[in-house]
Amino acid sequence: MDEVSRASQTTQVVPLVEVQVRGDLNASSAPGVNDVLEEALALHPRQLVIDLADCEIIDAAGILLLLDAHRRAMRDGGMVALRSPSARARRNLKLAKVDRVLQVISADGDLTLGEIPRREMAP
Template identity: 50%
Template sequence: MPATDMPAVPFVEVVVVGALDAAAIPRMRVQLEDAAALRPVHMVVDLADCPRLDAAGIDLLVSVHRAVWSSGGRLTLRGMSSRLYRLLALARVDRVLQTAPTPAGYEPRHRSPGTSGRTEAAGTECSQRDDEVRWWETAATG
């Protein structure tokens, strides 16, 4: 593997808030591809606040998995509901995409304990500490 393709960042976390469906793909594609472009060793997509996933969302997750894998990293989908697990199984990508449950008591670092993590402002925020980058979507107003 050429040195330019080696993972550059140890960990990237993307929290998806809202459905990952055809309507959300244009916005989420940019966020997920930007996160994958950082060439993380481990990229986690937190789907705990994602109520729906459709074929376009699954295609995006597989595409991001390929991008992360090709740069030597791994992608993990975390916190999925049983419904989302079933959709991945129906699409036959459940053995390609690595999944993990949300650990008990887990709160992403960008959330205050006891809050849902949602804010009133729309947009995307990024928090960077040393060699770790975390991206997340803030809830849209309306």
């Protein structure tokens, strides 16, 4: 294989990309958010963090969009994490059982859903 062929097969990977969603994530906003997520995923991040601190409501279309971003990231060897969803958005994510698929982290980086912390057992 020559240098040109090898270079065309190399994919640049970035460690982290963060996207901030402002406003509700619903059927009317999903196409615009999808465009931004496509640009972010084109960078082939190891981790895509979607900040939901300014997103009060997530409906079914928004949840499908998040799961699709997760699927696309996984296909490229990456992962998606959701940061700081509101209490209402967190409730919808739990009802849809998205917390079983996506990692959800608080503003300070602690896991809040999607992973049960291990506790040390006393001898």
